[in-house]
Amino acid sequence: MTKKNSMEEKLQDDIGADAPYDPAPEVAGLRKRFGAQVLSVEAGIDCQSVTLARECIVEACHYLKSEHGFEQLMDLCGVDRSTYPGWPAGAPRFQVVYHLLSLSRNHRIRLKVGLNERELVDSVTEVWPTANWFEREAFDLFGIIFNHHPDLRRLLTDYGFEGHPLRKDFPVTGRVEMFFDESQWRCVYRPNEVKLRQLIQKSWPGVDRG
Template sequence: MSQNLEILAQQIGAILGERVVELKNALGELTLTVRAADYLEVATTLRDHPELKLEQLIDLCGVDYSDYGNGGREGPRFAVVSHLLSVSKNWRLRLKVFAADDDFPCVASVTPVWNSANWFEREAFDMYGVIFDGHNDLRRILTDYGFIGHPMRKDFPVSGHVEMRYDAEQKRVVYQPVTIEPREITPRIIREDKYGGL
Protein backbone atom coordinates (compact mmCIF):
# COMPACT_ATOMS: atom_id res chain seq x y z
CA MET A 1 0.00 0.00 0.00
CA SER A 2 1.32 3.45 -0.87
CA GLN A 3 2.08 5.90 1.92
CA ASN A 4 -0.87 8.11 0.93
CA LEU A 5 -3.29 5.17 1.14
CA GLU A 6 -1.88 4.10 4.50
CA ILE A 7 -2.43 7.60 5.90
CA LEU A 8 -5.95 7.74 4.44
CA ALA A 9 -6.84 4.29 5.83
CA GLN A 10 -5.59 5.29 9.30
CA GLN A 11 -7.52 8.58 9.20
CA ILE A 12 -10.74 6.84 8.10
CA GLY A 13 -10.43 4.22 10.85
CA ALA A 14 -9.81 6.86 13.51
CA ILE A 15 -12.49 9.32 12.36
CA LEU A 16 -15.32 6.99 11.33
CA GLY A 17 -14.75 4.23 13.87
CA GLU A 18 -17.69 1.81 14.08
CA ARG A 19 -19.36 3.26 11.01
CA VAL A 20 -16.77 1.40 8.88
CA VAL A 21 -18.20 -1.95 7.78
CA GLU A 22 -15.15 -2.79 5.66
CA LEU A 23 -12.02 -0.93 4.60
CA LYS A 24 -10.18 -2.82 1.90
CA ASN A 25 -7.13 -2.11 -0.23
CA ALA A 26 -7.16 -3.92 -3.56
CA LEU A 27 -5.10 -3.15 -6.65
CA GLY A 28 -3.83 0.12 -5.21
CA GLU A 29 -7.29 1.51 -4.42
CA LEU A 30 -8.99 1.90 -1.07
CA THR A 31 -12.66 0.89 -0.78
CA LEU A 32 -14.77 1.92 2.20
CA THR A 33 -18.06 0.08 2.76
CA VAL A 34 -20.66 1.60 5.08
CA ARG A 35 -24.24 0.77 6.13
CA ALA A 36 -27.12 2.46 4.35
CA ALA A 37 -28.21 4.09 7.64
CA ASP A 38 -24.79 5.80 7.97
CA TYR A 39 -24.27 6.68 4.30
CA LEU A 40 -25.23 10.38 4.28
CA GLU A 41 -23.49 11.12 7.58
CA VAL A 42 -20.31 9.35 6.42
CA ALA A 43 -20.38 11.20 3.09
CA THR A 44 -20.65 14.55 4.90
CA THR A 45 -17.78 13.61 7.23
CA LEU A 46 -15.59 12.52 4.31
CA ARG A 47 -16.12 15.89 2.64
CA ASP A 48 -15.94 18.20 5.66
CA HIS A 49 -13.38 16.65 8.03
CA PRO A 50 -10.08 18.58 7.73
CA GLU A 51 -8.02 15.36 7.82
CA LEU A 52 -9.97 13.75 4.94
CA LYS A 53 -11.15 16.59 2.66
CA LEU A 54 -12.69 14.45 -0.09
CA GLU A 55 -14.13 17.50 -1.84
CA GLN A 56 -15.11 16.02 -5.18
CA LEU A 57 -17.42 13.23 -6.24
CA ILE A 58 -16.04 11.99 -9.55
CA ASP A 59 -18.47 9.17 -10.27
CA LEU A 60 -21.43 7.34 -8.78
CA CYS A 61 -22.99 4.19 -10.18
CA GLY A 62 -25.29 1.34 -9.30
CA VAL A 63 -24.19 -2.30 -9.14
CA ASP A 64 -26.28 -5.47 -9.30
CA TYR A 65 -24.53 -8.25 -7.37
CA SER A 66 -27.18 -10.92 -8.07
CA ASP A 67 -24.90 -13.00 -10.29
CA TYR A 68 -21.57 -11.93 -8.78
CA GLY A 69 -19.16 -14.85 -8.51
CA ASN A 70 -21.62 -17.03 -10.47
CA GLY A 71 -24.36 -16.47 -7.90
CA GLY A 72 -22.37 -17.70 -4.91
CA ARG A 73 -22.35 -14.35 -3.12
CA GLU A 74 -24.44 -13.87 0.04
CA GLY A 75 -25.85 -10.49 1.05
CA PRO A 76 -27.77 -7.59 -0.44
CA ARG A 77 -28.21 -7.44 -4.19
CA PHE A 78 -27.88 -3.72 -5.02
CA ALA A 79 -25.06 -1.35 -4.15
CA VAL A 80 -24.18 2.24 -4.91
CA VAL A 81 -20.49 2.93 -5.51
CA SER A 82 -19.02 6.44 -5.45
CA HIS A 83 -15.51 7.52 -6.38
CA LEU A 84 -14.23 10.47 -4.37
CA LEU A 85 -11.21 12.72 -4.83
CA SER A 86 -9.31 15.03 -2.52
CA VAL A 87 -7.45 17.63 -4.55
CA SER A 88 -5.82 19.17 -1.49
CA LYS A 89 -4.68 15.84 0.03
CA ASN A 90 -4.02 14.09 -3.31
CA TRP A 91 -5.89 10.85 -2.61
CA ARG A 92 -8.88 8.92 -3.85
CA LEU A 93 -11.45 6.74 -2.14
CA ARG A 94 -14.16 4.39 -3.34
CA LEU A 95 -17.27 4.57 -1.13
CA LYS A 96 -19.68 1.62 -1.29
CA VAL A 97 -23.11 1.23 0.30
CA PHE A 98 -25.53 -1.68 -0.07
CA ALA A 99 -29.30 -1.10 -0.17
CA ALA A 100 -30.94 -2.99 2.68
CA ASP A 101 -34.01 -4.17 0.73
CA ASP A 102 -33.57 -6.02 -2.59
CA ASP A 103 -37.24 -5.54 -3.56
CA PHE A 104 -37.15 -1.78 -2.97
CA PRO A 105 -33.47 -0.69 -3.06
CA CYS A 106 -33.18 2.68 -1.35
CA VAL A 107 -30.25 4.73 -0.05
CA ALA A 108 -29.90 8.39 0.89
CA SER A 109 -29.13 10.91 -1.81
CA VAL A 110 -25.72 12.58 -1.54
CA THR A 111 -26.70 15.55 -3.73
CA PRO A 112 -26.75 17.81 -0.62
CA VAL A 113 -23.10 16.82 -0.05
CA TRP A 114 -21.83 16.78 -3.65
CA ASN A 115 -24.20 18.39 -6.15
CA SER A 116 -22.40 16.54 -8.98
CA ALA A 117 -24.23 13.38 -7.80
CA ASN A 118 -27.50 14.66 -9.29
CA TRP A 119 -27.36 13.10 -12.76
CA PHE A 120 -25.35 10.08 -11.57
CA GLU A 121 -28.12 9.22 -9.10
CA ARG A 122 -30.75 9.68 -11.80
CA GLU A 123 -28.80 7.26 -14.01
CA ALA A 124 -28.51 4.67 -11.21
CA PHE A 125 -32.25 5.02 -10.62
CA ASP A 126 -33.01 4.64 -14.32
CA MET A 127 -30.68 1.71 -14.99
CA TYR A 128 -30.91 -0.22 -11.67
CA GLY A 129 -34.04 1.05 -9.93
CA VAL A 130 -32.19 2.34 -6.87
CA ILE A 131 -34.25 5.00 -5.08
CA PHE A 132 -32.27 7.93 -3.68
CA ASP A 133 -34.14 9.29 -0.68
CA GLY A 134 -33.98 13.08 -0.63
CA HIS A 135 -33.17 13.56 -4.33
CA ASN A 136 -35.28 16.50 -5.51
CA ASP A 137 -35.66 15.43 -9.17
CA LEU A 138 -35.45 11.63 -9.34
CA ARG A 139 -36.71 10.73 -12.80
CA ARG A 140 -35.43 8.76 -15.76
CA ILE A 141 -32.48 10.24 -17.63
CA LEU A 142 -31.47 7.71 -20.32
CA THR A 143 -34.63 5.76 -21.10
CA ASP A 144 -38.04 7.02 -22.17
CA TYR A 145 -40.38 8.22 -19.41
CA GLY A 146 -42.83 5.42 -20.21
CA PHE A 147 -40.10 2.74 -20.15
CA ILE A 148 -40.88 -0.21 -17.91
CA GLY A 149 -38.06 -1.86 -15.97
CA HIS A 150 -34.41 -1.16 -15.35
CA PRO A 151 -32.13 -2.36 -18.19
CA MET A 152 -28.88 -2.88 -16.26
CA ARG A 153 -30.40 -5.36 -13.82
CA LYS A 154 -29.12 -8.88 -14.39
CA ASP A 155 -32.66 -10.24 -14.69
CA PHE A 156 -33.73 -7.74 -17.38
CA PRO A 157 -34.61 -9.54 -20.67
CA VAL A 158 -32.00 -9.27 -23.41
CA SER A 159 -34.57 -8.85 -26.17
CA GLY A 160 -37.56 -6.58 -25.71
CA HIS A 161 -41.07 -6.87 -27.10
CA VAL A 162 -41.84 -3.21 -27.83
CA GLU A 163 -39.83 -0.61 -29.71
CA MET A 164 -40.21 3.15 -29.72
CA ARG A 165 -39.67 5.34 -32.78
CA TYR A 166 -40.60 8.78 -34.03
CA ASP A 167 -43.28 8.74 -36.72
CA ALA A 168 -42.90 11.74 -39.04
CA GLU A 169 -46.44 11.42 -40.43
CA GLN A 170 -48.07 11.39 -37.00
CA LYS A 171 -45.46 13.84 -35.66
CA ARG A 172 -45.11 11.93 -32.40
CA VAL A 173 -43.39 9.00 -30.77
CA VAL A 174 -45.12 5.66 -31.36
CA TYR A 175 -44.72 2.28 -29.71
CA GLN A 176 -45.01 -0.89 -31.75
CA PRO A 177 -44.03 -4.57 -31.52
CA VAL A 178 -40.35 -5.30 -32.20
CA THR A 179 -39.75 -5.91 -35.90
CA ILE A 180 -36.20 -7.28 -35.66
CA GLU A 181 -35.91 -10.92 -36.63
CA PRO A 182 -33.14 -12.85 -34.87
CA ARG A 183 -30.50 -14.01 -37.34
CA GLU A 184 -26.95 -15.21 -37.40
CA ILE A 185 -24.48 -13.11 -39.36
CA THR A 186 -21.22 -14.50 -40.67
CA PRO A 187 -18.65 -11.77 -41.27
CA ARG A 188 -17.11 -11.50 -44.71
CA ILE A 189 -13.32 -11.52 -44.66
CA ILE A 190 -11.33 -9.97 -47.49
CA ARG A 191 -7.71 -11.00 -47.73
CA GLU A 192 -5.26 -9.07 -49.87
CA ASP A 193 -1.87 -10.38 -50.83
CA LYS A 194 -0.23 -6.96 -50.60
CA TYR A 195 -2.17 -5.53 -47.66
CA GLY A 196 -0.55 -2.39 -46.27
CA GLY A 197 1.99 -2.18 -49.10
CA LEU A 198 3.98 -5.23 -47.98
Protein backbone atom coordinates (compact mmCIF):
# COMPACT_ATOMS: atom_id res chain seq x y z
CA MET A 1 0.00 0.00 0.00
CA THR A 2 1.44 3.37 -0.97
CA LYS A 3 1.72 6.29 1.37
CA LYS A 4 -0.74 8.27 -0.76
CA ASN A 5 -3.36 5.54 -0.60
CA SER A 6 -3.01 5.16 3.16
CA MET A 7 -3.49 8.91 3.61
CA GLU A 8 -6.60 8.87 1.42
CA GLU A 9 -8.04 5.97 3.40
CA LYS A 10 -7.37 7.78 6.69
CA LEU A 11 -9.15 10.90 5.41
CA GLN A 12 -12.05 8.77 4.21
CA ASP A 13 -12.32 7.18 7.66
CA ASP A 14 -12.28 10.62 9.28
CA ILE A 15 -15.14 12.04 7.20
CA GLY A 16 -17.19 8.84 6.99
CA ALA A 17 -17.60 6.16 4.35
CA ASP A 18 -20.71 7.74 2.83
CA ALA A 19 -19.32 11.29 2.59
CA PRO A 20 -17.83 12.47 -0.71
CA TYR A 21 -14.06 12.21 -0.61
CA ASP A 22 -12.06 15.37 -1.08
CA PRO A 23 -8.24 15.17 -1.20
CA ALA A 24 -7.68 18.46 0.65
CA PRO A 25 -7.33 17.70 4.38
CA GLU A 26 -8.73 21.09 5.40
CA VAL A 27 -11.91 20.46 3.40
CA ALA A 28 -12.28 17.01 4.95
CA GLY A 29 -11.77 18.58 8.36
CA LEU A 30 -14.42 21.21 7.68
CA ARG A 31 -16.89 18.52 6.60
CA LYS A 32 -16.22 16.51 9.75
CA ARG A 33 -16.38 19.44 12.14
CA PHE A 34 -19.22 21.51 10.65
CA GLY A 35 -21.28 18.87 8.86
CA ALA A 36 -24.33 20.31 7.11
CA GLN A 37 -22.99 23.85 7.57
CA VAL A 38 -20.59 23.07 4.71
CA LEU A 39 -23.03 23.86 1.92
CA SER A 40 -20.86 23.09 -1.11
CA VAL A 41 -17.27 22.51 -2.27
CA GLU A 42 -16.02 23.51 -5.70
CA ALA A 43 -12.65 22.88 -7.31
CA GLY A 44 -11.45 26.23 -8.63
CA ILE A 45 -8.56 26.91 -10.98
CA ASP A 46 -6.32 28.23 -8.20
CA CYS A 47 -7.79 26.61 -5.08
CA GLN A 48 -10.87 24.97 -3.64
CA SER A 49 -13.90 27.08 -2.78
CA VAL A 50 -15.99 26.13 0.23
CA THR A 51 -19.40 27.70 0.79
CA LEU A 52 -20.38 27.79 4.46
CA ALA A 53 -23.40 28.82 6.47
CA ARG A 54 -22.63 32.33 7.67
CA GLU A 55 -23.34 31.40 11.31
CA CYS A 56 -20.13 29.33 11.50
CA ILE A 57 -17.70 31.57 9.62
CA VAL A 58 -15.70 32.76 12.66
CA GLU A 59 -15.37 29.29 14.14
CA ALA A 60 -14.38 27.89 10.73
CA CYS A 61 -11.70 30.55 10.33
CA HIS A 62 -10.31 29.82 13.81
CA TYR A 63 -10.23 26.14 12.90
CA LEU A 64 -8.42 26.67 9.58
CA LYS A 65 -5.88 28.97 11.19
CA SER A 66 -5.06 26.81 14.21
CA GLU A 67 -5.41 23.33 12.72
CA HIS A 68 -4.31 23.81 9.10
CA GLY A 69 -1.92 26.75 9.25
CA PHE A 70 -3.84 29.38 7.28
CA GLU A 71 -2.10 32.22 9.01
CA GLN A 72 -2.95 34.95 6.49
CA LEU A 73 -6.18 36.48 5.28
CA MET A 74 -5.06 37.64 1.84
CA ASP A 75 -8.33 39.30 0.86
CA LEU A 76 -11.96 39.69 1.81
CA CYS A 77 -14.49 41.10 -0.61
CA GLY A 78 -18.20 41.42 -1.23
CA VAL A 79 -20.04 40.20 -4.32
CA ASP A 80 -23.50 41.25 -5.51
CA ARG A 81 -25.01 38.25 -7.31
CA SER A 82 -28.44 39.81 -7.94
CA THR A 83 -28.10 39.90 -11.74
CA TYR A 84 -25.58 37.09 -12.13
CA PRO A 85 -26.62 34.77 -15.00
CA GLY A 86 -28.15 31.57 -13.67
CA TRP A 87 -28.18 32.73 -10.04
CA PRO A 88 -31.21 31.09 -8.34
CA ALA A 89 -34.03 33.47 -7.48
CA GLY A 90 -34.22 32.36 -3.85
CA ALA A 91 -30.45 32.38 -3.22
CA PRO A 92 -28.87 35.09 -1.04
CA ARG A 93 -28.15 38.28 -2.95
CA PHE A 94 -24.68 38.90 -1.53
CA GLN A 95 -21.62 36.79 -0.85
CA VAL A 96 -18.63 37.55 1.35
CA VAL A 97 -15.54 35.84 -0.06
CA TYR A 98 -12.46 35.08 2.08
CA HIS A 99 -9.09 34.21 0.49
CA LEU A 100 -6.81 32.40 2.93
CA LEU A 101 -3.11 31.50 2.57
CA SER A 102 -0.95 29.01 4.41
CA LEU A 103 2.67 30.15 4.07
CA SER A 104 4.04 27.00 5.70
CA ARG A 105 2.20 24.75 3.22
CA ASN A 106 2.14 27.15 0.24
CA HIS A 107 -1.57 26.42 -0.01
CA ARG A 108 -4.73 28.48 -0.49
CA ILE A 109 -8.43 28.07 0.16
CA ARG A 110 -11.44 30.26 -0.59
CA LEU A 111 -14.43 30.52 1.75
CA LYS A 112 -17.83 31.95 0.84
CA VAL A 113 -20.88 32.86 2.89
CA GLY A 114 -24.19 34.15 1.54
CA LEU A 115 -26.51 36.74 3.02
CA ASN A 116 -29.32 39.06 2.01
CA GLU A 117 -29.83 42.74 2.72
CA ARG A 118 -30.11 43.59 6.44
CA GLU A 119 -28.65 40.21 7.42
CA LEU A 120 -25.48 40.25 9.51
CA VAL A 121 -22.31 38.22 9.24
CA ASP A 122 -19.84 38.07 12.12
CA SER A 123 -16.54 39.88 11.77
CA VAL A 124 -13.35 37.78 11.57
CA THR A 125 -11.14 40.55 12.97
CA GLU A 126 -10.59 38.43 16.09
CA VAL A 127 -8.96 35.79 13.84
CA TRP A 128 -7.03 38.12 11.53
CA PRO A 129 -6.83 41.82 12.54
CA THR A 130 -6.15 42.70 8.89
CA ALA A 131 -9.83 41.93 8.19
CA ASN A 132 -10.65 45.33 9.73
CA TRP A 133 -10.21 47.43 6.59
CA PHE A 134 -11.36 44.66 4.23
CA GLU A 135 -14.68 44.49 6.06
CA ARG A 136 -15.01 48.27 6.15
CA GLU A 137 -14.55 48.34 2.39
CA ALA A 138 -17.23 45.66 1.86
CA PHE A 139 -19.57 47.60 4.17
CA ASP A 140 -18.92 50.87 2.36
CA LEU A 141 -19.30 49.60 -1.20
CA PHE A 142 -21.90 46.84 -0.77
CA GLY A 143 -23.67 47.66 2.49
CA ILE A 144 -22.71 44.32 4.08
CA ILE A 145 -22.87 44.65 7.86
CA PHE A 146 -20.23 42.83 9.92
CA ASN A 147 -21.41 42.06 13.43
CA HIS A 148 -18.92 42.74 16.29
CA HIS A 149 -16.63 44.77 14.03
CA PRO A 150 -14.59 47.16 16.22
CA ASP A 151 -14.98 50.25 13.99
CA LEU A 152 -17.44 49.74 11.12
CA ARG A 153 -17.21 53.07 9.27
CA ARG A 154 -17.09 54.00 5.61
CA LEU A 155 -13.63 53.75 4.11
CA LEU A 156 -13.67 55.04 0.53
CA THR A 157 -16.74 57.24 0.04
CA ASP A 158 -17.16 60.78 1.31
CA TYR A 159 -18.54 61.88 4.67
CA GLY A 160 -22.33 61.80 4.64
CA PHE A 161 -22.47 59.67 1.49
CA GLU A 162 -25.75 57.80 1.05
CA GLY A 163 -25.96 54.44 -0.68
CA HIS A 164 -23.44 51.77 -1.64
CA PRO A 165 -21.70 52.29 -5.00
CA LEU A 166 -21.08 48.64 -5.99
CA ARG A 167 -24.64 47.48 -5.56
CA LYS A 168 -26.05 46.74 -8.98
CA ASP A 169 -29.12 48.87 -8.25
CA PHE A 170 -27.01 51.97 -7.53
CA PRO A 171 -26.99 54.51 -10.40
CA VAL A 172 -23.65 54.89 -12.15
CA THR A 173 -23.82 58.68 -11.85
CA GLY A 174 -24.76 58.62 -8.17
CA ARG A 175 -27.75 60.25 -6.51
CA VAL A 176 -26.23 63.46 -5.17
CA GLU A 177 -23.39 65.80 -6.07
CA MET A 178 -21.24 67.96 -3.83
CA PHE A 179 -20.41 71.61 -4.43
CA PHE A 180 -19.05 74.52 -2.40
CA ASP A 181 -21.71 76.99 -1.33
CA GLU A 182 -20.23 80.51 -1.11
CA SER A 183 -23.09 81.82 1.03
CA GLN A 184 -22.71 79.05 3.63
CA TRP A 185 -18.95 78.77 3.15
CA ARG A 186 -19.04 74.99 3.23
CA CYS A 187 -19.53 71.92 1.05
CA VAL A 188 -23.16 70.90 0.57
CA TYR A 189 -24.98 68.20 -1.36
CA ARG A 190 -27.80 68.52 -3.86
CA PRO A 191 -29.65 66.02 -6.07
CA ASN A 192 -27.56 65.03 -9.04
CA GLU A 193 -28.54 66.61 -12.34
CA VAL A 194 -26.98 64.78 -15.26
CA LYS A 195 -26.88 66.69 -18.53
CA LEU A 196 -25.64 64.92 -21.63
CA ARG A 197 -23.00 67.07 -23.26
CA GLN A 198 -21.36 66.60 -26.63
CA LEU A 199 -17.92 68.11 -26.31
CA ILE A 200 -16.64 67.11 -29.73
CA GLN A 201 -18.38 66.32 -32.97
CA LYS A 202 -18.96 62.61 -33.39
CA SER A 203 -17.38 61.02 -36.44
CA TRP A 204 -16.84 57.53 -37.72
CA PRO A 205 -13.35 56.00 -37.53
CA GLY A 206 -11.32 56.80 -40.61
CA VAL A 207 -12.95 60.16 -41.26
CA ASP A 208 -10.42 62.92 -41.98
CA ARG A 209 -10.43 65.26 -38.98
CA GLY A 210 -7.76 67.60 -40.38
